[in-house]
Amino acid sequence: MKIILQNLTKKFPSRSKKSREDVIAVNDFNFEIPDGKLVGLLGPSGCGKSTTLNLICGLQKPTAGKIFFGDDDVTNLPPENRGVGLVFQNYALYPHLTVQKNIMFPLENLKGKDKLTKEEMQKRALDAARLVQIQELMDRRPGELSGGQQQRVAIARALVKMPRVLLLDEPLSNLDARLRLQTREEIKRIQKETGITTIFVTHDQDEAMSISDLIVVMKEGVVQQIGRPQEVYDNPVNLFVAKFLGTPPINVFRGTLRDGKLFIGDDACLDVLCAAPQKALEAGTRRGTPGSDSAAPGSSEPDTAACDASGPDTAARGSSGQTTAARHASGPDTATPGSSGQTTAARDVLVGIRPEGFILQEDGPLHCRLDRLEVMGRDVSVVSTHECSENMSIRSIIAAESSVDPGSKVVRFGLKPSKVFIFDKDTGNRIS
Amino acid sequence: MEKNNLKGWLYLLPAFLFLGAFMIYPLIDVFVYSFEEGYNSASQTFSGVGTYNYSYVLHDPYFLQALKNTFILVIITVPLSTGIALLISVGLSSIKPLRDLFQTVYFLPYVTNTLAVGLVFMILFKKTPYSDGLVNLLINCFGQASVDFIDGPYWAKMFVLCFYTIWVVMPFKILILTSALASVNQVYYNAARVDGTSRFRIFRRITLPMISPMIFYLVITGFIGAFKAYSDAVALFGTNLNAAEMNTIVGYVYDMLYGDSGGYPSYASAAAIILFAIVLTITCINLLVSRKHVHY
Numbered sequence A: 001m002k003i004i005l006q007n008l009t010k011k012f013p014s015r016s017k018k019s020r021e022d023v024i025a026v027n028d029f030n031f032e033i034p035d036g037k038l039v040g041l042l043g044p045s046g047c048g049k050s051t052t053l054n055l056i057c058g059l060q061k062p063t064a065g066k067i068f069f070g071d072d073d074v075t076n077l078p079p080e081n082r083g084v085g086l087v088f089q090n091y092a093l094y095p096h097l098t099v100q101k102n103i104m105f106p107l108e109n110l111k112g113k114d115k116l117t118k119e120e121m122q123k124r125a126l127d128a129a130r131l132v133q134i135q136e137l138m139d140r141r142p143g144e145l146s147g148g149q150q151q152r153v154a155i156a157r158a159l160v161k162m163p164r165v166l167l168l169d170e171p172l173s174n175l176d177a178r179l180r181l182q183t184r185e186e187i188k189r190i191q192k193e194t195g196i197t198t199i200f201v202t203h204d205q206d207e208a209m210s211i212s213d214l215i216v217v218m219k220e221g222v223v224q225q226i227g228r229p230q231e232v233y234d235n236p237v238n239l240f241v242a243k244f245l246g247t248p249p250i251n252v253f254r255g256t257l258r259d260g261k262l263f264i265g266d267d268a269c270l271d272v273l274c275a276a277p278q279k280a281l282e283a284g285t286r287r288g289t290p291g292s293d294s295a296a297p298g299s300s301e302p303d304t305a306a307c308d309a310s311g312p313d314t315a316a317r318g319s320s321g322q323t324t325a326a327r328h329a330s331g332p333d334t335a336t337p338g339s340s341g342q343t344t345a346a347r348d349v350l351v352g353i354r355p356e357g358f359i360l361q362e363d364g365p366l367h368c369r370l371d372r373l374e375v376m377g378r379d380v381s382v383v384s385t386h387e388c389s390e391n392m393s394i395r396s397i398i399a400a401e402s403s404v405d406p407g408s409k410v411v412r413f414g415l416k417p418s419k420v421f422i423f424d425k426d427t428g429n430r431i432s
Numbered sequence B: 001m002e003k004n005n006l007k008g009w010l011y012l013l014p015a016f017l018f019l020g021a022f023m024i025y026p027l028i029d030v031f032v033y034s035f036e037e038g039y040n041s042a043s044q045t046f047s048g049v050g051t052y053n054y055s056y057v058l059h060d061p062y063f064l065q066a067l068k069n070t071f072i073l074v075i076i077t078v079p080l081s082t083g084i085a086l087l088i089s090v091g092l093s094s095i096k097p098l099r100d101l102f103q104t105v106y107f108l109p110y111v112t113n114t115l116a117v118g119l120v121f122m123i124l125f126k127k128t129p130y131s132d133g134l135v136n137l138l139i140n141c142f143g144q145a146s147v148d149f150i151d152g153p154y155w156a157k158m159f160v161l162c163f164y165t166i167w168v169v170m171p172f173k174i175l176i177l178t179s180a181l182a183s184v185n186q187v188y189y190n191a192a193r194v195d196g197t198s199r200f201r202i203f204r205r206i207t208l209p210m211i212s213p214m215i216f217y218l219v220i221t222g223f224i225g226a227f228k229a230y231s232d233a234v235a236l237f238g239t240n241l242n243a244a245e246m247n248t249i250v251g252y253v254y255d256m257l258y259g260d261s262g263g264y265p266s267y268a269s270a271a272a273i274i275l276f277a278i279v280l281t282i283t284c285i286n287l288l289v290s291r292k293h294v295h296y
C-alpha cells in the first residue's frame, strides 16, 4: 500500500498565556512512501515524529492536508477503519490478557463477512506468533515477558490483522544495545517477509540507516531530506542533516571560499568548483523521489585524491539519476568556475568534514594540533583540535596501519572531496 | 537473618498488642459469651454452656425479620449502587467541560451531615399534616394515590431504606471509580481503537478489567458496610425498629444489649457471631470469585 501525504499539517493550540502562537508539530508534509518499503522517520526529540504517525493512523486529525492509502483518501476515516497496525513506543499490551488473547484481540473485532471462528483466530494468532518467534510464550501475561519479547508480541498483534500499513513508534528504545541490534534485524526480516509498507520512528540514526529502505529526516516539524540512507549520508542538503547522520558526528569548521579555494584558517584545503547551484541541489534531494537508481555513491569518485582534487560531484545526484562525472575537475589550475561572482569575493562558510574524509599526509594542507589517538582495532581515531573548528575536538578515522607519532604536536591531513560539504554560514543550506 | 527476624517482630509488636487488645480479645470474648447460657449481668454468673443462645436467636421472629431486612438491603443496594456509580463515573470521565463541577456535586452527600440528609429525606418522603412529601406529589401527578413511605407498607419503607443507603454510599464509590478510570493509561484505548474495537467492547474488554481491583474493593466493602447497616434505618424510622419491621442485624444486637428489651448480652453475642459468620462467608466467596475476574 502506497502512502501519500499531501500538505499535511498539524497545529496544536498554544496553552501558554504569553505566546499566542500555535505549536506546529507537523509542517506541510509532502511525500510519497512507495508500496512495500521500510521507511525510517528520523529526527531529534520533539520534531513531530509521533505526531506524524498519529496522523497516519488516525488517532489525531490533521489541521490541514490529506492522507492517501493507495488511491483512497483516508483523511477523515477514524482509526478503526484505516486498517493500520501500530506498535506503540511502550507496546501498550493489555496487561490483563495473555499473549494469545492480546494477539487475537484485533481479530475479535472483525465483523460481518470478515468474522472469524475461534479456530481460525487461534490459527492466525499462532501464525503471527511464529513470525516473531514467540509461539512458546502464548499463555503468559505481558508482565511475565522481557522487553524484547513484549515488543515482539506488540508486533505480532499489529501484524495479525494483515494491516495495509505498519507503524512503529520508537519500538526499540526500551531495549538494551544487543537486543536492539537483534530486534531491528528481526523487524527488517518480518517486513521483508510480509511486504507490508512500514514506517518506523526513531531518533537513533544508526537504527534508521541500517534497516530502512528510505529515511525521512525531520526537524521542528519540517521535512529536511528524504532519500535512501546512503544517499542522504553522502549528500546532505543542509548542515542539520549532515550533523544528524553519522557516528562519530561530522566535524564542522568555519571556513572561507576565496578564489575558487576553500580556506580553513590559513590552510587552503580544497579547490572548489563553482558553487553548486543551490536550487538544483534542493530540487534533487528535498523531494527525493525514492528508488531512483543513481550510481552507488563513492563508486565514481577519486578517493585517493590529494588535497587539491576538486569539488564534490554530489549536486545533481538526486532524483535525476545521472552521475555528473563531468564535474570532476582535473587540476588546481584548471579550476575555472563558470560563474565567477561567487568565487572571487570571499565568502564565509561552514565546512563539514566526515571523520572518514581525512587522509593522513605528510604535506597535507590542514594543520591540526594532535590531542590523542584512540585505537579501535580496525581503525584509529585521531582526536585533534583546530582554532576554526566548531566542535571541541576534531575526530578523524584513519586506517589502523597508518602511523601517527603520538608524540608529535601537529598532524596534517588531506581531505577527500566527496566527504567535504560546504554550507552557507547563516542558513546552513548546502553550497557545495 | 535470625536477628533481622527478631527485629521485624519487635517492630510489629505495638500493632499486635493493639490489635490483640481491641480486636482479637473482644472477638474471643463475644464468642465465649455466646455459648454461656442463662448469663446474669448483675451477678456476672451463668448456669451452663451450650448452644441455647443460638437457638433462641434463630427462633426469635425479630431476629428473622432483621436477617431478612439485612439480606434484602445487601442484595439490592450493593450491585445497584456500584452499577450506578460506575455509569455516573464513566459519564463523568467522558465529559470535558464542567467535569469538576459535577464531581463536586456528586461528592456533596458524602460531606453532608447525616441529620441534614435525614431532613432532606423527610421532605422527600414524610407525610406531615401539611404535605405528603415531594415524592408523593410526583406520584399524585401521575394520578396515583399517595403512599406513606415512613409508616406505611413494608415495601415502601424498604424502598426508602434502600434508596437512602444507595444515595449515601454513592459519592464515595463515584470518587473511587472516577480516579480508577482516570488512572487507566490512554494508550490502551488508543491501541484498541487502532485495532478497530467498538466503544462497548473497549469498555467491556479493557476498561472493566483494568478497574476491576477497584470495583472489587467497592463490592467487598459495600457488602460489609451493608451488612452492618443500622444508623441509616434509625435516621429514617426512629429507634423502635422492631415495631417498624425495619430492624437490621446490628440493630438487633444493639437492642439486645441496650434497647428497651435489652440486657441480654448472650443473645446479642450469638447474633453478632452469626453476623460475623455470614460476613466472613460472603467475603470468602467474593475473594474466590475475584480470583477469576479481577486483574491486578
Ligand SMILES: Nc1ncnc2c1ncn2[C@@H]1O[C@H](COP(=O)(O)OP(=O)(O)OP(=O)(O)O)[C@@H](O)[C@H]1O
Pocket: A012, A013, A023, A024, A025, A043, A044, A045, A046, A047, A048, A049, A050, A051, A052, A203
Ligand atoms: N497534544 C499536544 N498538544 C500540544 N502540543 C503537542 C501535543 N502533542 C505534541 N505536541 C508538540 O508537538 C511537537 C511534536 O511532538 P511529537 O510527540 O510528535 O515529537 P516526537 O518527534 O515524537 O518526539 P520524541 O522523539 O521525543 O518522541 C512537540 O513540540 C510537542 O510539544
Ligand SMILES: [Mg+2]
Pocket: A049, A050, A051
Ligand atoms: Mg515520539
